[in-house]
Amino acid sequence: SEDYRTAVIFKKYGIDFCCGGKKSIQDACIDKSVSLDELTEALEKSTQNLVTEHNYNDWELDYLVDHIMETHHSYVVKKIPEIKQFLDKVAKKHGLRHPEIINVHKLFYQISQELQTHMEKEEVILFPFIKLLAESKRFRKKLMRPPFDTIKTPINMMEMEHEQVGESLKTIRDLTNNL
Numbered sequence: 595s596e597d598y599r600t601a602v603i604f605k606k607y608g609i610d611f612c613c614g615g616k617k618s619i620q621d622a623c624i625d626k627s628v629s630l631d632e633l634t635e636a637l638e639k640s641t642q643n644l645v646t647e648h649n650y651n652d653w654e655l656d657y658l659v660d661h662i663m664e665t666h667h668s669y670v671v672k673k674i675p676e677i678k679q680f681l682d683k684v685a686k687k688h689g690l691r692h693p694e695i696i697n698v699h700k701l702f703y704q705i706s707q708e709l710q711t712h713m714e715k716e717e718v719i720l721f722p723f724i725k726l727l728a729e730s731k732r733f734r735k736k737l738m739r740p741p742f743d744t745i746k747t748p749i750n751m752m753e754m755e756h757e758q759v760g761e762s763l764k765t766i767r768d769l770t771n772n773l
Contacts, residue, residue: 597641599640599641600637600640600641602640603633603636603637606636607626607628607633607636608626608628609622609626609628610622610760619633654728654732655725655727655728656724656725656728659721659724659725662716662721663717667713670709670710670713671710671713674706674709674710677706678702678706681698681699681702682699684699685698697769698766698769698770701762701765701766701769702766704762705759705762705763708755708758708759708762709759712752712755712756712759715748715751715752716752719741719742719748720745720748720749723740723745723748724745726738727745
């Protein structure tokens with residue numbers, strides 16, 4: 595989790611590195627029948643001689659929140675309609691001969707709706723409070739009481755939603771033989 599560049603390695607070996615990946619690398623290797631030495635070597639190679647483009651761990655939280663919304667959220671909002679357009683075309687043309695495409699189509703539409711709702715909740719509920727936390731720390735101001743018990747409440751909800759979408763994406767990978 596400390597270096598996003600390792601994601602491609604975990605993905606290659608089929609190891610969950612996101613919200614559902616709350617286990618040691620050793621346990622994940624056992625679950626996936628992957629050699630720990632092989633994975634460790636691949637992870638080390640993935641980060642050798644690479645300059646970190648951004649060190650997100652050093653960023654102020656309010657800046658990180660803005661970056662997530664401006665970079666990642668805007669990308670998802672832009673790409674979902676493009677993917678839907680292609681997926682509609684493929685499902686219409688090949689769905690009868692390949693019913694798995696119809697399932698992928700249905701799952702992607704569910705995922706896209708869940709992602710859009712999820713991002714809205716982040717932008718309306720979680721991120722504004724994170725920005726308030728950062729500001730109160732920076733300016734040593736008293737923090738207003740949040741509209742939820744603790745910040746863990748919306749974070750736990752967001753993680754649960756990430757895991758649900760992760761399961762749907764896993765189903766799509768299974769339906770398409772990891773395509």
